[in-house]
Amino acid sequence: MIAGGRVVLLAAAIVCLPRLAAAQVYIGGSAPHRGSIAVGGDGTFVSGFDMGGATADLTTSSATQRYDLFSTASRVDSFPGVSLRVGYYLTRSISIEGGMRYARPTLSTDLSDDAESASDEAATQQASHYVFGGSLVIDFRDAAFAGSRAVPFVSAGAGHLRELHEGNQLVETGIEYHATAGLKYWLGSGDHRFGLRFEAGLSAREKGLDNQDERRVLPLVSAGLSYLF
Amino acid sequence: MTRRDNRVRASGIVLPAVAIAMLAATVPVFGYLKLGTRVGTRTANLEWNDFPIRYYVTERGTTGVTAQQFQTAISASFGVWDAVESVELSTEFAGFTQANPTSGDGMTVIGYQSRPELDRVLAATNFIVDTQTAEIVESDIFFNSAFVWSTDAAGVTGRQDVQSIAVHEIGHLLGLGHSALGETELITGGRRVLGAESVMFPIAFAAGTTHDRTLKADDLAGITDIYATNAARRAHGSISGKVTKNGAGVLGAHIVAFNTRTGALVGGFTLTEEGTFTIAGLEAGPYVLRVEPLDDGDLTSFFDASVNVDVDFKVRFHDRIVAVPAGGGVSVSDIKVTPK
Numbered sequence: 001m002i003a004g005g006r007v008v009l010l011a012a013a014i015v016c017l018p019r020l021a022a023a024q025v026y027i028g029g030s031a032p033h034r035g036s037i038a039v040g041g042d043g044t045f046v047s048g049f050d051m052g053g054a055t056a057d058l059t060t061s062s063a064t065q066r067y068d069l070f071s072t073a074s075r076v077d078s079f080p081g082v083s084l085r086v087g088y089y090l091t092r093s094i095s096i097e098g099g100m101r102y103a104r105p106t107l108s109t110d111l112s113d114d115a116e117s118a119s120d121e122a123a124t125q126q127a128s129h130y131v132f133g134g135s136l137v138i139d140f141r142d143a144a145f146a147g148s149r150a151v152p153f154v155s156a157g158a159g160h161l162r163e164l165h166e167g168n169q170l171v172e173t174g175i176e177y178h179a180t181a182g183l184k185y186w187l188g189s190g191d192h193r194f195g196l197r198f199e200a201g202l203s204a205r206e207k208g209l210d211n212q213d214e215r216r217v218l219p220l221v222s223a224g225l226s227y228l229f
Numbered sequence: 230m231t232r233r234d235n236r237v238r239a240s241g242i243v244l245p246a247v248a249i250a251m252l253a254a255t256v257p258v259f260g261y262l263k264l265g266t267r268v269g270t271r272t273a274n275l276e277w278n279d280f281p282i283r284y285y286v287t288e289r290g291t292t293g294v295t296a297q298q299f300q301t302a303i304s305a306s307f308g309v310w311d312a313v314e315s316v317e318l319s320t321e322f323a324g325f326t327q328a329n330p331t332s333g334d335g336m337t338v339i340g341y342q343s344r345p346e347l348d349r350v351l352a353a354t355n356f357i358v359d360t361q362t363a364e365i366v367e368s369d370i371f372f373n374s375a376f377v378w379s380t381d382a383a384g385v386t387g388r389q390d391v392q393s394i395a396v397h398e399i400g401h402l403l404g405l406g407h408s409a410l411g412e413t414e415l416i417t418g419g420r421r422v423l424g425a426e427s428v429m430f431p432i433a434f435a436a437g438t439t440h441d442r443t444l445k446a447d448d449l450a451g452i453t454d455i456y457a458t459n460a461a462r463r464a465h466g467s468i469s470g471k472v473t474k475n476g477a478g479v480l481g482a483h484i485v486a487f488n489t490r491t492g493a494l495v496g497g498f499t500l501t502e503e504g505t506f507t508i509a510g511l512e513a514g515p516y517v518l519r520v521e522p523l524d525d526g527d528l529t530s531f532f533d534a535s536v537n538v539d540v541d542f543k544v545r546f547h548d549r550i551v552a553v554p555a556g557g558g559v560s561v562s563d564i565k566v567t568p569k
Contacts, residue, residue: 056487056494056519058412058424059445061435067412067424070546072517074489109489109517111546115412116521118544123517125550165552167559170513211490211515 031191032095032228038087038195042224044101046203048078049218051211071113074211079105081129083222093139097157101131107165107209125166127209131176133159139184151184155199163209174207178220186228195226263455264356264406266363273363275356275404276455281321282307282402287340288325291374296325298380299372299391303339306395309444310403315453315461315510318403330369332357337402338369339395345375351433352394354401368402370395379437386437393433393441400429400448404455406531407431409483410447410496413525420526426494431530446493450510457510466553467509470561471499472520474542478504479566481528481538485519486511489550498523498531513555518547520564542566 032038051074057066081103089095105127112120135157144151161174182199203220207213264275284307286300294302300322307320323336330338332355344350350373357367372378372394379388411425413432422432427447434440444452453461472482482499486508497508522540523531532538547564 051489054487054489054492056485056492058410058426058494059434059440060424061422061438061440069412069424069485069494070487070519072487072489107515107550109515109550111517111519114519114544114546116544118519118521118546121546121548123546123548123550125515125552165515166550167552167554169554169557169559170515170552209515 031193032089033092034089036089036095037229038085038089038095038097038226039229040085040087040197040224040226042083042085042197042222044081044083044103044220044222046079046081046103046105046220047218048076048105049210049216050075054211067115068113069115070111070118072109072111074107074109076127076209077106077108079103079129083131083224085135087137087226093141095137095139097135097137097155099133099135101129101133101159103129105129105163127166128164128168129208130162130164131159132162133157133176133178135178146185149186151186152181153184153199154181155179155201161205161208165209172207172209174205174210176206177204178202180220180222182222184226191228193228195228196223197226198223263451264401264404266358266360268361268363274455275358275363275365277318277403278362278364280317281319282337283321283323284337284339285323285326285328287330287338288327289341291341291372291378293388294378294380294391299341300325302380302391303395306392306399306442309396309442310399310452313444313449313452315449315458315465316456317458318452318456330371332367332369335367337367339398340371341374342371343374344371347373348375351376351389352398354398356402365402365404370398370402377436384437384439389433389436390439390442393428393439396441396444397428397433400452403452405429405448405451407526408447408451408496409498409523409525409531410445410485410494411525427496431526446488446491446512447495450493450495450508452510454510463556464513465510466513466555467507467511467558468497468516468518468551468553468561469505469507469558470518470564472504472506472564472566474504474539474566474568478502479539479542480504481523481532481536481540482506482542482566483521483523484508484564485521486516486551487519488512488514488516490514507558509558511553513553516551516553518551518561518564520545520547520566541568543569 053073056069083101085097085099087095087097107125109123135155137155140152156179159176161176163172180199180201186195200221204217265272288296290296330340352372354370377388379385380391408427408429410427411430412423413420428441472479486495499506521544
């Protein structure tokens with residue numbers, strides 16, 4: 001799914017770049033311009049996912065049958081988090097960003113169907129989730145509105161996923177890809193100014209604390225504040 | 230330590246005097262039930278220090294199994310343990326002997342003996358241990374030729390599989406005790422195994438079954454706990470904790486650790502009056518824990534008869550996911566059980 005998303009994103013960029021180059025819409029004086037820097041922070045929300053079930057079973061005398069001791073079903077609950085980012089404008093419309101995201105997702109494992117009638121239980125754990133990554137951001141300046149204060153953008157990138165189980169002794173790593181679209185809303189018109197940023201998209205992850213080590217594509221939303229230098 | 234017929238439960242076990250003396254002195258240590266002995270004021274694991282372990286095979290067959298077939302199956306069984314990547318041990322077939330598998334002759338001997346009076350014992354292992362160091366210096370395994378045996382690759386219904394039983398007994402020879410990772414039901418005159426996930430479970434599957442030729446995660450954890458390579462010590466971890474009932478420690482509770490990522494099941498016991506346990510030799514990963522009373526075998530299969538094992542509590546799951554780190558240990562909060 002993410003591969004498809006990236007194709008769409010690249011196509012959008014290819015279509016838009018010539019128009020951006022030609023339009024050169026004026027927003028807030030000369031900024032952002034090549035060399036402008038934007039820093040910001042966001043609140044994020046990433047959807048949870050099921051990690052599937054596993055049965056604790058025993059070998060029996062039969063070659064084909066297993067004896068089920070109990071069943072498990074594991075998931076990562078949806079998790080809010082925060083992110084920090086620093087962006088550098090390569091042109092007035094294209095910037096690169098680096099940053100990190102931090103969250104404290106809850107892992108849950110439902111325990112049930114015990115062979116000796118133990119009460120069902122939900123075992124949990126509070127993990128730590130980090131993504132250190134980078135993105136390419138393209139502002140659609142010719143699509144700006146609200147007096148050119150509101151600028152749509154798309155962003156895509158990848159990062160190193162680092163997740164620590166409770167106790168911080170067991171580390172799981174993986175890769176995170178993301179593709180989002182959103183809106184920057186600049187407050188003020190000076191070269192240095194604050195802005196709001198909203199975006200939504202998909203975050204795809206591989207490995208990490210996933211029991212099944214599968215690629216997961218998860219909805220991602222964020223909202224935050226930026227400051228443009 | 231003995232392997233019993235699946236149809237029956239424990240009864241009096243007669244072993245050579247030296248074995249009785251030694252087994253009486255052994256005590257379980259750590260969560261995975263390793264064999265240990267008192268050395269001064271401390272408890273030390275029984276283990277071999279000199280490798281390869283050289284063993285002899287009694288040049289005597291039994292009905293349906295020649296001495297050569299028996300030796301081949303025994304060597305294959307030693308090979309199963311030798312092949313565990315996470316451990317540093319080796320064994321070597323030293324040759325056939327006319328000696329019987331009895332302690333005190335300076336040789337480690339595996340062979341048949343007819344012991345019809347031990348009608349509940351398929352095979353048994355005994356030791357000579359240096360009581361100053363807990364080093365095993367000799368160990369012998371006898372297979373009871375009062376039973377009917379087979380070395381057929383696929384097993385033969387109604388005949389005990391030599392290799393399956395040998396893998397279990399060699400586990401003892403290497404220093405492992407019994408695992409409780411199995412479920413049984415009472416039947417007339419004994420217990421029937423519903424399922425087991427450890428070669429070291431004390432009650433055998435039905436005759437003809439060959440499942441125990443292959444080690445399970447529980448066995449691998451146990452042997453890794455004793456003979457881990459340096460790399461394995463860095464790669465494996467442990468879980469420690471305490472089981473309590475009404476505020477007091479529970480002795481003899483069976484704890485099952487299930488790796489939700491790999492599906493590996495490893496068992497351990499609380500081994501102190503305070504209810505403490507440690508399950509070592511675990512692959513790093515997330516685990517859930519289940520605590521149960523030791524009610525799927527005779528208590529004397531696991532503990533000395535003098536130990537006051539508490540079996541009066543309900544099975545329960547721990548409410549936390551436990552992350553076992555590589556090369557380290559993790560402690561869990563008290564697991565509180567309630568009386569039945």
